[in-house]
Amino acid sequence: MSLASKVQFQFMKDLGAPALMALGKAGKKKRPHKPNPDFGPPLKCATRLKQIMTRHYFLARYARGARPVAWVTSGAPAELLRAFDFYTIYPENHGALCGAQKMGTKLCQAAEEHGYHPDLCSYARIDLGHHFTGLTPAGRLPRPDLLFASNNICQTVLYWYKALAHYWNIPLLLFDTPYNFRDITDSDISYMAAQLQEMIPTLERVSQKKFVMERFQQIVQLAHDTSALWGRVLATMKQRPAPMTIFDAFVHLAPVVSLRGLKVSHDYYQLMLSELEDRIGQGIGAVTNEKKRLMWDNIAIWYKVRDYAELFASHGMNFVAATYTNAWAETIHYLDQAQPFESMARAYGLVILNNNLNHRLNLMEQMIKDYSVDGLVIHSARSCKPYSVGQYDMKRLLMERLGVPSVVIEADITDSRHYSEEQAQVRLEAFFEALET
Amino acid sequence: MTRQEYLRRQKEELGRKVCGVFPAQYPKEILWALGLAPAEIWDPPLASEQAAAHLQPYICSVVRQGLELLMQGQAGVCDAFLFPHTCDSIQNLASVVNDYIGLDKPCYFFYHPKAPYGPPARAYYLEQLKSLASALEPLAGPLDLAELKRRVAQGQEVARLHGQIYHRRAKGELNCSNAAFYQAVRQGEYLFPDDLIPFLEGFLAGAGGHAPRGQRVLLSGVLPNPPEILSLLDDLGVAVAADDFLACSRRYLFAPSASSDPWQALSEQYFALPPCSSKGSPIQERLDYLLASAEQSGAKGVIFYLVKFCEPELFDVPILTEELKKRGLPCLALDVEINQGLSGQMATRVEAFLEMLG
Numbered sequence: 075m076s077l078a079s080k081v082q083f084q085f086m087k088d089l090g091a092p093a094l095m096a097l098g099k100a101g102k103k104k105r106p107h108k109p110n111p112d113f114g115p116p117l118k119c120a121t122r123l124k125q126i127m128t129r130h131y132f133l134a135r136y137a138r139g140a141r142p143v144a145w146v147t148s149g150a151p152a153e154l155l156r157a158f159d160f161y162t163i164y165p166e167n168h169g170a171l172c173g174a175q176k177m178g179t180k181l182c183q184a185a186e187e188h189g190y191h192p193d194l195c196s197y198a199r200i201d202l203g204h205h206f207t208g209l210t211p212a213g214r215l216p217r218p219d220l221l222f223a224s225n226n227i228c229q230t231v232l233y234w235y236k237a238l239a240h241y242w243n244i245p246l247l248l249f250d251t252p253y254n255f256r257d258i259t260d261s262d263i264s265y266m267a268a269q270l271q272e273m274i275p276t277l278e279r280v281s282q283k284k285f286v287m288e289r290f291q292q293i294v295q296l297a298h299d300t301s302a303l304w305g306r307v308l309a310t311m312k313q314r315p316a317p318m319t320i321f322d323a324f325v326h327l328a329p330v331v332s333l334r335g336l337k338v339s340h341d342y343y344q345l346m347l348s349e350l351e352d353r354i355g356q357g358i359g360a361v362t363n364e365k366k367r368l369m370w371d372n373i374a375i376w377y378k379v380r381d382y383a384e385l386f387a388s389h390g391m392n393f394v395a396a397t398y399t400n401a402w403a404e405t406i407h408y409l410d411q412a413q414p415f416e417s418m419a420r421a422y423g424l425v426i427l428n429n430n431l432n433h434r435l436n437l438m439e440q441m442i443k444d445y446s447v448d449g450l451v452i453h454s455a456r457s458c459k460p461y462s463v464g465q466y467d468m469k470r471l472l473m474e475r476l477g478v479p480s481v482v483i484e485a486d487i488t489d490s491r492h493y494s495e496e497q498a499q500v501r502l503e504a505f506f507e508a509l510e511t
Numbered sequence: 512m513t514r515q516e517y518l519r520r521q522k523e524e525l526g527r528k529v530c531g532v533f534p535a536q537y538p539k540e541i542l543w544a545l546g547l548a549p550a551e552i553w554d555p556p557l558a559s560e561q562a563a564a565h566l567q568p569y570i571c572s573v574v575r576q577g578l579e580l581l582m583q584g585q586a587g588v589c590d591a592f593l594f595p596h597t598c599d600s601i602q603n604l605a606s607v608v609n610d611y612i613g614l615d616k617p618c619y620f621f622y623h624p625k626a627p628y629g630p631p632a633r634a635y636y637l638e639q640l641k642s643l644a645s646a647l648e649p650l651a652g653p654l655d656l657a658e659l660k661r662r663v664a665q666g667q668e669v670a671r672l673h674g675q676i677y678h679r680r681a682k683g684e685l686n687c688s689n690a691a692f693y694q695a696v697r698q699g700e701y702l703f704p705d706d707l708i709p710f711l712e713g714f715l716a717g718a719g720g721h722a723p724r725g726q727r728v729l730l731s732g733v734l735p736n737p738p739e740i741l742s743l744l745d746d747l748g749v750a751v752a753a754d755d756f757l758a759c760s761r762r763y764l765f766a767p768s769a770s771s772d773p774w775q776a777l778s779e780q781y782f783a784l785p786p787c788s789s790k791g792s793p794i795q796e797r798l799d800y801l802l803a804s805a806e807q808s809g810a811k812g813v814i815f816y817l818v819k820f821c822e823p824e825l826f827d828v829p830i831l832t833e834e835l836k837k838r839g840l841p842c843l844a845l846d847v848e849i850n851q852g853l854s855g856q857m858a859t860r861v862e863a864f865l866e867m868l869g
């Protein structure tokens with residue numbers, strides 16, 4: 075850490091970032107806005123979300139040398155890093171951003187030029203592509219001092235972060251979370267909790283900060299409360315009409331993923347929740363003519379989010395539930411500041427992708443009932459084996475058990491080369507027909 | 512005798528139950544001690560018929576063929592199945608089979624900790640060994656500790672014999688074709704140790720002499736399939752000097768533990784295995800291992816057998832090839848589908864690679 079970097083970071087935080095926000099606002103006013111009659115009024119809090127995320131990526135440019143920097147997987151228990159004041163970057167969130175801005179394929183290709191196979195997870199390829207080219211829609215990402223991965227979402231992140239650790243010769247901390255083929259055991263919990271404690275000396279060394287239990291406990295509590303708010307935000311979609319859509323949730327989950335354990339993220343969901351409650355009070359739906367309610371399975375097809383939102387809304391269909399967005403609300407209630415390590419082990423060891431497929435099926439059944447879901451869209455994501463293997467049987471079982479029709483879209487999260495518009499259209503038309511008759 | 516015939520005899524004549532085991536790392540000594548015959552399922556040669564209804568086309572052929580075996584009812588000899596936690600695809604396959612397809616045979620799962628191995632990982636692995644044994648006891652128990660000790664000792668003898676076979680091959684003192692070498696080494700996927708040990712001893716005794724004098728290469732990847740690549744190397748007079756296959760040396764080569772406690776011995780041996788992508792070993796460790804193997808065996812190039820869609824391997828390969836090349840070891844990466852033979856184009860690439868080695 076250098077004094078000059080710290081001063082520069084502080085300056086940007088106090089003056090640079092607010093100036094940028096002001097500029098952003100001024101720019102926004104000039105843009106014409108053409109409302110789509112299929113949608114209700116847009117969420118006002120989106121402006122605040124944009125500010126938060128722009129500021130996060132803007133300040134990231136100045137973080138190196140001023141703050142310890144860690145790159146973190148989306149399912150990793152970042153609360154521990156917050157206790158050492160790490161500036162955290164989530165390559166998966168960055169990958170989604172690249173996908174949404176249609177830069178995904180280009181960055182994937184850059185990784186492929188360095189020998190990474192086109193069949194590998196495209197979040198990983200985007201990240202490696204960024205490593206080789208420096209290209210990013212976020213300006214510049216700070217080179218990390220540490221990598222922090224958890225295989226509770228997939229083993230892929232371990233292979234991917236191993237490559238980064240090799241290129242940069244920096245430490246990689248793995249939070250190894252045994253897969254729950256059946257129920258989680260005491261032995262699993264002790265193993266995970268012990269790993270978190272084992273990491274502390276490395277985190278102290280890299281961050282040059284001492285671990286303080288009370289501060290850690292406060293962060294755990296804040297993360298718990300933030301995720302609980304996120305859960306309440308999602309639960310507003312149980313209302314008919316739903317005041318938001320899953321496509322909104324895909325975008326608005328960025329703070330709970332990337333800034334969990336920080337006050338800004340907690341405050342944001344308070345703001346969002348109160349707006350959603352207002353909308354419910356006024357009967358404002360995200361889709362003006364909500365006739366059918368749908369559930370999404372798997373990560374978003376980031377380059378198609380807008381197109382899909384418009385397409386489904388034009389049929390009076392609203393997505394009101396998704397296993398993916400639910401993941402940051404489902405298990406966090408286990409977090410307990412009185413037993414921070416054990417409760418973190420439970421909360422992070424039980425996330426959906428670390429659980430057997432029976433768990434997922436039961437969860438989906440419950441969500442279908444709770445959210446009054448009429449149909450299911452299953453994204454078979456080529457990048458993501460843990461999310462996708464099992465979907466064909468899941469589709470069959472949900473039809474058998476609940477009679478819920480579904481459609482499988484073969485695509486990818488960010489690599490648009492794996493998306494066939496024609497095939498998707500044929501399948502979706504059949505699906506719309508089945509739902510509308 | 513075919514694998515199927517051998518396994519049937521294990522059941523019918525010796526009263527052993529058979530446990531189908533998916534790739535890759537598991538403590539087979541525990542199964543042996545329970546009188547369970549492990550039958551590993553890596554690459555059953557079956558036409559693809561039913562797995563496609565359960566798995567997307569982007570899943571590797573090892574997983575696909577394994578499921579095909581179950582769906583076609585060709586694993587009737589097995590009384591149970593064990594799924595070690597090897598990769599995302601095997602993990603989900605285990606759950607698809609157990610939760611969605613519903614075979615009417617018990618399924619077990621074995622989680623092994625991923626690198627790096629600190630004290631919590633070591634303690635956890637010991638507990639996992641014991642909990643696997645307890646889980647299997649209703650099927651084949653009870654477990655007798657003295658029997659476990661005996662089987663651990665047999666496992667160490669098997670490792671010693673494999674070590675000798677590999678060592679003699681590396682020194683050019685094994686007179687057998689590449690195809691015959693892997694046929695022999697892969698007997699460990701189903702032979703009970705009482706038969707495996709004499710088999711390996713016989714193999715060693717019968718394969719004395721010198722390797723062909725041609726070029727020497729190192730093979731890396733998951734398993735030596737398609738075997739046609741081995742035959743091609745044989746035809747071209749090229750000797751495989753060493754390998755780093757997940758199905759072979761990455762599981763077979765370890766220094767026996769001196770511990771008298773069988774659990775401790777199994778644990779120490781697991782952590783002493785060569786580096787492996789599926790266990791999350793740092794790439795540098797694997798690189799060092801490959802470089803040392805090449806140096807000790809005189810291999811002048813590395814051929815990667817890359818099973819299509821195999822993430823653990825595909826992520827390691829770009830750095831490995833870049834670094835190996837920098838150190839004067841040319842590399843060839845082949846995308847393979849198991850049991851799909853060798854295309855003319857692939858054969859040409861192998862030949863061109865070998866010509867380049869000189």
Ligand code: SF4
Binds near residue numbers: 166460
């Ligand atoms: S998309 Fe799937 S495979 Fe890729 S990082 Fe996310 S969870 Fe892992």
Ligand code: SF4
Binds near residue numbers: 573733
């Ligand atoms: S080939 Fe690779 S992806 Fe397939 S089962 Fe083996 S380790 Fe897993």
